[in-house]
Amino acid sequence: xxxxxxPKVLIFACDWCPGMGSDRAGQDRLSLPxxxxxxxxxxxxxxxxxxxxxxxxxxxxxxxxxxxxxxACRHQEANHRAHKKLETLRWLLEGMGIAPERLCLSWGMGxxxxxxxxxxxxxxxxxxxxxxxxxx
Amino acid sequence: MESAVEQTxxxxxxxxxxxxxxxxxxxVSEQGRIRxxxxxxxxxxxxxxxxxxxxxxxxxxxxxxMDSQATVGIVAxxxxxxxxxxxxKAGQMDLERTVLIGLACDEEIAQRCGCRxxxxxxxxxxxxxxxxxxEGSSSAAGEKVDWTAELARCLKCYGCRxxxxxxxxxxxxxxxxxWVQTGVVPPDPLSFHLIRAFHLVDKCVDCGSCEDACPAxxxxxxxxxxxxxxxxxxxxxxxGMQVDRQSPLFPxxxxxxxxxxxxxxxMSTLGENxxxxxxxx
Numbered sequence: 001x002x003x004x005x006x007p008k009v010l011i012f013a014c015d016w017c018p019g020m021g022s023d024r025a026g027q028d029r030l031s032l033p034x035x036x037x038x039x040x041x042x043x044x045x046x047x048x049x050x051x052x053x054x055x056x057x058x059x060x061x062x063x064x065x066x067x068x069x070x071x072a073c074r075h076q077e078a079n080h081r082a083h084k085k086l087e088t089l090r091w092l093l094e095g096m097g098i099a100p101e102r103l104c105l106s107w108g109m110g111x112x113x114x115x116x117x118x119x120x121x122x123x124x125x126x127x128x129x130x131x132x133x134x135x136x
Numbered sequence: 137m138e139s140a141v142e143q144t145x146x147x148x149x150x151x152x153x154x155x156x157x158x159x160x161x162x163x164v165s166e167q168g169r170i171r172x173x174x175x176x177x178x179x180x181x182x183x184x185x186x187x188x189x190x191x192x193x194x195x196x197x198x199x200x201x202m203d204s205q206a207t208v209g210i211v212a213x214x215x216x217x218x219x220x221x222x223x224x225k226a227g228q229m230d231l232e233r234t235v236l237i238g239l240a241c242d243e244e245i246a247q248r249c250g251c252r253x254x255x256x257x258x259x260x261x262x263x264x265x266x267x268x269x270x271e272g273s274s275s276a277a278g279e280k281v282d283w284t285a286e287l288a289r290c291l292k293c294y295g296c297r298x299x300x301x302x303x304x305x306x307x308x309x310x311x312x313x314x315w316v317q318t319g320v321v322p323p324d325p326l327s328f329h330l331i332r333a334f335h336l337v338d339k340c341v342d343c344g345s346c347e348d349a350c351p352a353x354x355x356x357x358x359x360x361x362x363x364x365x366x367x368x369x370x371x372x373x374x375x376g377m378q379v380d381r382q383s384p385l386f387p388x389x390x391x392x393x394x395x396x397x398x399x400x401x402x403m404s405t406l407g408e409n410x411x412x413x414x415x416x417x
Contacts, residue, residue, distance in 0.1 A: 084384070096283050
């Protein structure tokens with residue numbers, strides 16, 4: 001894995017809540033890390049496990065999936081399913097000896113800029129910690 | 137008391153004579169070699185053998201797919217039956233058109249396989265052995281494996297996928313260059329093996345076919361054992377053993393919640409510190 005100063009993080013954000021949250025964070029001029037890449041998807045449930053696996057195998061250090069609040073999905077309970085599906089992927093990472101913290105699932109943030117900032121900063125701290133501990 | 141093989145032969149003959157089945161799927165010995173066979177005449181039953189362990193469920197699926205009318209008899213061990221149940225849940229098998237000759241594995245096989253349930257639900261031949269793999273034995277879950285070193289031995293022969301009774305996608309993502317780069321051996325350790333295991337999270341019946349088929353001897357089953365343990369601990373589901381229950385990954389979190397966690401509450405957007413509470417864990 002190529003070492004860079006800042007961790008490489010990929011975020012899949014649902015177009016609705018977290019997408020708005022990220023927009024709002026930008027409008028509010030919150031200080032955000034510069035090293036994450038955010039891909040907006042129609043729904044968190046659209047993110048399949050393969051996407052995450054592929055991202056990790058291509059050298060991304062951490063993947064975040066952001067979706068709407070668990071009881072406020074625009075597609076009925078799609079984010080429940082996304083949560084379960086991706087939670088099993090975390091078990092899998094654990095079984096393979098990869099820190100499951102590399103996959104973060106986060107639900108919420110409809111036009112909420114501060115939580116968005118908080119989540120990203122917390123995840124960044126986790127990634128740095130993993131790097132410091134030298135974990136896979 | 138006859139041996140298990142003789143008992144199975146008698147049952148197989150009876151079943152064929154009754155005319156309920158088009159044929160019986162079993163292992164047959166032919167000139168000293170053993171192969172799976174579809175026995176359609178009573179004479180053929182004489183060659184029936186029980187060992188080695190070979191999963192017949194995928195063949196039953198093939199036969200049912202080819203012939204939409206045929207009722208298939210099958211000499212089924214515990215793993216066979218679990219695989220058939222999971223295939224039926226996926227709409228790949230018609231259990232109405234399947235007649236099982238339930239075969240319980242003996243102590244030795246159960247030990248060797250490290251099987252948790254070495255018997256089908258209805259046992260016709262053999263006796264039920266309650267076997268729990270001892271903690272720390274080779275078959276127990278949770279043992280640390282150096283996966284980087286292990287997976288470097290992978291030959292990318294697709295044996296694990298081909299042998300798996302539940303790898304049923306007509307188009308396999310492992311063969312698509314977009315997901316797994318082609319022409320590289322060993323394959324990228326993350327993509328190939330993670331995608332394969334991820335697709336089987338809620339389906340794996342712990343039959344051990346993948347590990348048996350692997351020419352490099354990768355301990356693939358250890359990974360699946362870990363997943364199965366997590367699935368049972370967190371969602372209370374064991375694939376293949378709960379016939380009436382669909383995979384818990386499909387219904388919402390209220391119907392099948394994670395057993396050890398609460399459903400996150402709706403977060404007030406005016407709250408001071410929202411990010412801690414709304415995390416879905």
